[in-house]
Amino acid sequence: MIVYGASMSPYVRKVLAFGVEKGLELENKPVGLGDQDPEFRAASPFGKIPGFRDGDFAISDSTAIIMYLDAVAPEPNLIPTEPKARARTFWWDEFADTILMDCGRKMFFNRVVSPLFMGKPGDEATAMKAECEELPRLVDYLEPNIPASGFLVEDRITLADLAVASPFANITRHLNVAIDAGRYPRVTGYIQGILDRPSFKPMIEKETRFLEKVRAQIPA
Ligand SMILES: N[C@@H](CCC(=O)N[C@@H](CS)C(=O)NCC(=O)O)C(=O)O
Incomplete structure (x- = not known):
């Protein structure tokens, strides 16, 4: 699973920290703002970081990415159910x-x-x-x-x-x-x-x- 974007962005950092807390292996490709890398642009159509890819599934927005990671790896729980x-x-x-x-x-x-x-x-x-x-x-x-x-x-x-x-x-x-x-x-x-x-x-x-x-x- 790839997270696009430099961790200096609080949104990118949040996703990467979520991955570490979950014990997930996330590869970070630290693309900068305005990067035209086609794989990144396919994951983040408006060029915002973070973008994300898992095989042929791509999405952007830190919270949307976290929703995906949480569904893929429910434990340890980081989003309360109560x-x-x-x-x-x-x-x-x-x-x-x-x-x-x-x-x-x-x-x-x-x-x-x-x-x-x-x-x-x-x-x-x-x-x-x-x-x-x-x-x-x-x-x-x-x-x-x-x-x-x-x-x-x-x-x-x-x-x-x-x-x-x-x-x-x-x-x-x-x-x-x-x-x-x-x-x-x-x-x-x-x-x-x-x-x-x-x-x-x-x-x-x-x-x-x-x-x-x-x-x-x-x-x-
Ligand atoms: N709601 C988005 C916000 C992402 C965002 O705005 N990231 C900033 C970097 S901190 C960005 O890409 N800015 C460049 C732009 O808006 O074109 C998220 O949670 O991922």
Whole structure:
């Protein structure tokens, strides 16, 4: 099974982490944005990452891919079956994919993607507004909603945690945006706990090394 797309994308990272937690062998082809590789374009007709292929079956969208993987390999269970827990899991997945990503994208695009990969200065005012106005509202929402167990649903690792933690790798690790541990002890402990899992840690370390290399090549 092939996952197309660089893991620097929180959506790609979520799918790859889901695969590791499931014990699945997923091959990653780290195509970049706008890649014209015909196999990738057949899997992702609008060119968004991740795309996915399993033999002659191809699909895109991180949650659609995860639905497929979950049906192919139901155990270990990462998507609760109890109705309320199941609905909450998809709420968190949606929160991460849309609300959190909407904020994270403004920072990551303008501070990393545009200047480092497109050769154009980013819009720092937009990034700063997202960091100072949007992000605090999201972290305020998260803090009281993180259970003492350190997992969002059913006190165990689920898709909810993989989805919500993934964009924070870009925000807190690749952009070095600090979240105040005094004010947000649950959020900071939660992010660290999930991102330090074997399903995320080696991937994020590799991304960090890659970004360091790219940054070193850009004149100050
Ligand atoms: N809903 C999609 C979103 C995928 C997405 O927007 N990926 C971004 C990268 S983080 C992308 O491909 N952007 C390029 C574009 O929109 O053309 C998913 O969950 O996979």
